[in-house]
Amino acid sequence: MALVALENVEAGYGGAPILKGINMEVDASDIGVIVGPNGAGKSTALKSIFGLLKVSSGAVKFKGEDVTNSLPDKLVYKGLSFVPQEHNVFTSMSVNENLEMGAFIRKDDFSDTIASVYDMFPPLKEKRNQPAGELSGGQRQMVAMGRALMSQPSLLLLDEPSAGLSPRYMLEIFEQIVKINSSGVGILMVEQNARQALAFASKGFVLANGQNKFSGTGRELLDDPEVAKSFLGG
Amino acid sequence: MNELIFFVNKVLVSGMVLGSIYALGAVGITLIFGILRFAHFAHGDMMTLGAFITFILTVLAASLGIVAPVPMAILVLPLAMVLAAGMALAIDKGFYAPLRARGAKPVILLIASIGVTLMIQGLIRLFSGVSSRSFYADTPKQIFRIDMSAIGATRPIVITEPQLWMVVLTIVAVLALHFFLTRSRLGKGMRAMADNADLAQVSGINTQLVVRVTWIIAGSLAALAGTMLALDVTLKPDLAFNIILPIFAAAIVGGLGHSYGAIAGGFLVGFAETMSVFNWAVLLRPFKETLPEWIPNDLSIVPTEYKLTVAFTILIIVLLVKPTGLFKGVSS
Numbered sequence: 001m002a003l004v005a006l007e008n009v010e011a012g013y014g015g016a017p018i019l020k021g022i023n024m025e026v027d028a029s030d031i032g033v034i035v036g037p038n039g040a041g042k043s044t045a046l047k048s049i050f051g052l053l054k055v056s057s058g059a060v061k062f063k064g065e066d067v068t069n070s071l072p073d074k075l076v077y078k079g080l081s082f083v084p085q086e087h088n089v090f091t092s093m094s095v096n097e098n099l100e101m102g103a104f105i106r107k108d109d110f111s112d113t114i115a116s117v118y119d120m121f122p123p124l125k126e127k128r129n130q131p132a133g134e135l136s137g138g139q140r141q142m143v144a145m146g147r148a149l150m151s152q153p154s155l156l157l158l159d160e161p162s163a164g165l166s167p168r169y170m171l172e173i174f175e176q177i178v179k180i181n182s183s184g185v186g187i188l189m190v191e192q193n194a195r196q197a198l199a200f201a202s203k204g205f206v207l208a209n210g211q212n213k214f215s216g217t218g219r220e221l222l223d224d225p226e227v228a229k230s231f232l233g234g
Numbered sequence: 235m236n237e238l239i240f241f242v243n244k245v246l247v248s249g250m251v252l253g254s255i256y257a258l259g260a261v262g263i264t265l266i267f268g269i270l271r272f273a274h275f276a277h278g279d280m281m282t283l284g285a286f287i288t289f290i291l292t293v294l295a296a297s298l299g300i301v302a303p304v305p306m307a308i309l310v311l312p313l314a315m316v317l318a319a320g321m322a323l324a325i326d327k328g329f330y331a332p333l334r335a336r337g338a339k340p341v342i343l344l345i346a347s348i349g350v351t352l353m354i355q356g357l358i359r360l361f362s363g364v365s366s367r368s369f370y371a372d373t374p375k376q377i378f379r380i381d382m383s384a385i386g387a388t389r390p391i392v393i394t395e396p397q398l399w400m401v402v403l404t405i406v407a408v409l410a411l412h413f414f415l416t417r418s419r420l421g422k423g424m425r426a427m428a429d430n431a432d433l434a435q436v437s438g439i440n441t442q443l444v445v446r447v448t449w450i451i452a453g454s455l456a457a458l459a460g461t462m463l464a465l466d467v468t469l470k471p472d473l474a475f476n477i478i479l480p481i482f483a484a485a486i487v488g489g490l491g492h493s494y495g496a497i498a499g500g501f502l503v504g505f506a507e508t509m510s511v512f513n514w515a516v517l518l519r520p521f522k523e524t525l526p527e528w529i530p531n532d533l534s535i536v537p538t539e540y541k542l543t544v545a546f547t548i549l550i551i552v553l554l555v556k557p558t559g560l561f562k563g564v565s566s
Contacts, residue, residue, distance in 0.1 A: 084436065093426060101426045104423055
């Protein structure tokens with residue numbers, strides 16, 4: 001049984017559907033990467049899983065359970081976590097408070113989870129009492145990912161984690177994503193830097209026009225001449 | 235020296251009292267704006283309603299023969315605050331929550347709150363009439379006169395018992411709010427929701443619960459401020475409606491959505507008002523002999539009747555110089 005599965009999902013923002021029946025499956029051991037041209041519905045696919053927009057037909061299943069159109073704050077309790085592309089930190093709150101907010105649903109002692117986030121992103125530890133709004137773009141992305149990990153999710157949804165980052169930070173973030181995955185957290189992410197992301201993806205999904213175009217392992221997609229020609233810029 | 239004492243009484247004591255009331259009202263408005271993103275126009279009337287609840291409880295307690303070393307209003311205040319919080323929750327559930335559920339824009343909620351204003355005032359007039367009432371109908375207001383003969387003044391510093399309570403309770407309320415917002419999980423969740431409501435929901439913060447807590451805090455602080463105001467002057471149906479505009483000015487001056495800003499804004503507007511209507515010529519009187527003739531006898535910045543303009547002047551200046559308010563607020 002897949003960790004998360006989209007079955008013929010149609011979804012949109014009220015008007016014409018943006019997703020026109022897409023299928024995806026990701027396991028706990030997977031790093032799934034969604035790529036495709038602008039307006040293909042990549043972010044929409046993530047948001048439809050997390051209940052941030054209405055799924056008009058089809059089903060989203062998490063650990064076998066139908067969670068179609070569940071409320072986001074309820075999905076956090078089930079083990080999903082989402083890092084939006086923009087506005088993904090509480091700018092007026094300190095780094096430490098951002099992490100605490102990620103652990104809002106937890107009633108137990110989460111100090112060791114905070115420690116592990118600081119181990120993962122050492123620059124954050126020095127800036128723990130600084131408002132997150134004062135950090136650089138790369139460090140904000142670390143705060144955003146750290147916040148999402150605080151609830152100890154089994155599936156992490158990332159919307160363009162490398163957007164706006166320098167190549168150095170991009171590689172650092174990607175490295176951490178691989179590490180998070182190896183600790184048993186399934187990953188499903190949307191990425192513009194398709195080549196770099198597919199290189200470490202165990203599953204790749206090429207979307208275009210709200211539909212699945214190609215699916216396979218990251219390697220298969222990178223080696224497929226048609227994918228390379230149409231979607232990876234030759 | 236008497237002139238200086240006059241200044242302390244007219245500007246510092248009055249400013250402190252006015253500032254406390256503005257601050258407590260503005261905190262409620264700023265919290266509601268931060269969480270629900272609309273200007274709660276009916277907040278003044280929630281303050282009046284709170285004062286009336288206190289008044290009714292005071293009468294009830296007196297008729298039961300309860301005696302206390304503190305004024306009865308202070309004794310029943312905690313219960314009145316609880317009841318007022320319940321009222322605030324009921325008003326939200328009855329009028330604002332259904333609109334939010336339909337995705338109403340902030341301006342619709344603002345209009346609805348004007349409706350709530352009219353309704354609360356109407357209900358109060360219906361049940362208690364339009365007359366003013368005093369908490370001190372039976373017992374006289376205790377007045378503290380601090381003797382200042384040590385510095386050569388014949389006049390004392392005058393502070394009434396309710397004014398003293400007001401300052402103390404405002405400090406307690408502000409400290410309690412500070413610790414709630416910075417130490418407790420729910421308080422931090424509230425700040426998170428005011429900062430970024432979408433991300434708060436994505437983090438699993440129970441936004442419905444945060445909304446309820448916001449009303450509880452805003453409602454109980456409104457009852458506190460309303461009661462204090464009624465103790466200082468008299469209780470009437472448009473008690474706090476008359477000061478809702480300076481309270482809004484205080485909240486905006488401090489940066490909407492920013493609790494500390496609202497407190498600072500409240501005291502700023504309060505002191506500015508008392509300083510503007512103060513006749514500064516009084517302070518020059520001891521030097522009358524040595525000063526030139528042309529200095530007029532009235533040096534107040536604005537006449538008392540135009541006190542309301544002070545809040546707006548400050549508001550306009552702050553918006554021109556620092557549009558986000560003294561503290562960085564959230565934008566709508």
